[in-house]
Amino acid sequence: MAIVEFSGVTKRFRNTVALREASFTIPERSITAFLGPNGAGKTTSMKLIMGFLRPTKGNLTVFGEDPFRREEVRKRIGFMPEKPVYPMDLPVEDFLEHLARLRKVGKTDLNRLVRLVGLEKVLDTKIGELSRGYIQRVGIAQSLLGDPELLVLDEPTANLDPASRREILELLKLLHKELRVSMIISSHIIPELQEVSSYCVFIDKGMVLDYGYLGDLWKKYMTEAVFTIETRDINTLARILIEKPYIKLVKKVDKSLLEVAVEPEYYKSFEGLLSELGQIVTGFSFKTASLGDLYGKIVGSRS
Numbered sequence: 474m475a476i477v478e479f480s481g482v483t484k485r486f487r488n489t490v491a492l493r494e495a496s497f498t499i500p501e502r503s504i505t506a507f508l509g510p511n512g513a514g515k516t517t518s519m520k521l522i523m524g525f526l527r528p529t530k531g532n533l534t535v536f537g538e539d540p541f542r543r544e545e546v547r548k549r550i551g552f553m554p555e556k557p558v559y560p561m562d563l564p565v566e567d568f569l570e571h572l573a574r575l576r577k578v579g580k581t582d583l584n585r586l587v588r589l590v591g592l593e594k595v596l597d598t599k600i601g602e603l604s605r606g607y608i609q610r611v612g613i614a615q616s617l618l619g620d621p622e623l624l625v626l627d628e629p630t631a632n633l634d635p636a637s638r639r640e641i642l643e644l645l646k647l648l649h650k651e652l653r654v655s656m657i658i659s660s661h662i663i664p665e666l667q668e669v670s671s672y673c674v675f676i677d678k679g680m681v682l683d684y685g686y687l688g689d690l691w692k693k694y695m696t697e698a699v700f701t702i703e704t705r706d707i708n709t710l711a712r713i714l715i716e717k718p719y720i721k722l723v724k725k726v727d728k729s730l731l732e733v734a735v736e737p738e739y740y741k742s743f744e745g746l747l748s749e750l751g752q753i754v755t756g757f758s759f760k761t762a763s764l765g766d767l768y769g770k771i772v773g774s775r776s
C-alpha cells in the first residue's frame with residue numbers, strides 16, 4: 474500500500490518553481506531515498522509530506538489524507554530537519570523529557586527509545602558538548618518520540634565524518650528493523666543511500682524523473698548487478714549459485730568473499746535466494762550496479 478502519493482504537485486515560491494507537476498508514490502515500510510542535486514526539490518517535497526507547506530497545484534496524501542489540513546496525519550510522522558536548532562545548554566535528558574511530556578510519551582517509552590538510539594551514556598551531557606554524530610542521535614530520538622509510522626530525515630549524515638556517518642546509517646537500519654517504521658531519507662551521498670534504501674525517487678530541477686524499487690529501476694535502465702557476497706561456506710555457496718541460470722558470473726575473491734553478476738531482471742529472485750541461504754550468507758553488498766550508475770543514467774544524462 475502507498476503511504477505517500479503525489480499527484481501532479483507543483484510548489485511555487487514567488488518566482489521559483491521548487492516542484493513541477495510531481496507524481497510519485499511511496500510504499501509502506503520501505504526506506505525511500507530522495508536523490509537529486511542541490512536545489513532539486515527534495516526538502517520541498519519533504520515539507521509537503523510533513524504538512525508544513527501547501528501545494529500550489531495538485532494533490533498529495535499521506536496515509537490517504539491531506540497532511541496540510543489534517544493534524545492527525547502530521548502526528549503520525551516524525552521529522553528531522555537538515556539544520557535543526559537545539560537548546561545547546563540543556564542536558565540531553567532534560568531536552569528529551571521536555572519533548573516527551575509535550576508529546577505525552579511515558580517514561581518507559583522514552584527510556585526504551587534512549588537505549589535504542591544509543592544515548593544512555595550521554596544523558597547528563599549538554600547538547601552543545603556532544604559530537605556531531607551524537608547530536609544527530611538526539612535529532613533521531615526526538616523525531617521518534619510518539620512512535621511515528623513514517624520518519625522523514627533530511628540529510629541525516631550531512632557534515633559527519635565517515636565513521637559517524639557509518640554509525641548513523643547502521644542506527645537507521647536498526648531502527649527500521651526494530652520499529653518497522655517507514656523512512657524517507659535525502660542525501661547527496663549516493664553510495665550510502667544505496668546501503669539503506671530499497672526504493673528511490675529521483676528528483677532534478679523540481680521534476681520527478683523516475684521512482685520505484687531499486688531492483689525494478691536497475692532492470693528498467695539495464696544496469697548490470699554485481700554483488701559481493703560474504704559467506705562462511707564458500708564452496709557450497711559457489712556450487713548453489715553456479716547452477717542458477719540467471720547468474721552470469723561467480724568469482725572467488727578470497728576465502729569468504731564471492732563476486733557474483735546477476736541479470737538485472739532477476740535481481741529480486743537473487744535477493745530472495747540470498748535470504749533463503751541466510752545460514753551460509755553472512756552479508757552482501759553491491760559492487761557495480763550502483764545507485765551512482767543509476768543516478769547517472771536517470772539524472773546525469775539530463776544535466
Ligand SMILES: Nc1ncnc2c1ncn2[C@@H]1O[C@H](COP(=O)(O)OP(=O)(O)OP(=O)(O)O)[C@@H](O)[C@H]1O
Pocket residue numbers: 486487489490491509510511512513514515516517518
Ligand atoms: N521558502 C522558499 N522561498 C523561496 N525559494 C525556496 C524556498 N524553499 C526552497 N526554495 C527554492 O526551491 C528550490 C528547491 O529547493 P529545495 O530546498 O527543495 O531543494 P533540495 O533538493 O532540498 O536542495 P538541497 O539539497 O540544497 O537542500 C531551490 O531553488 C530553492 O532555492
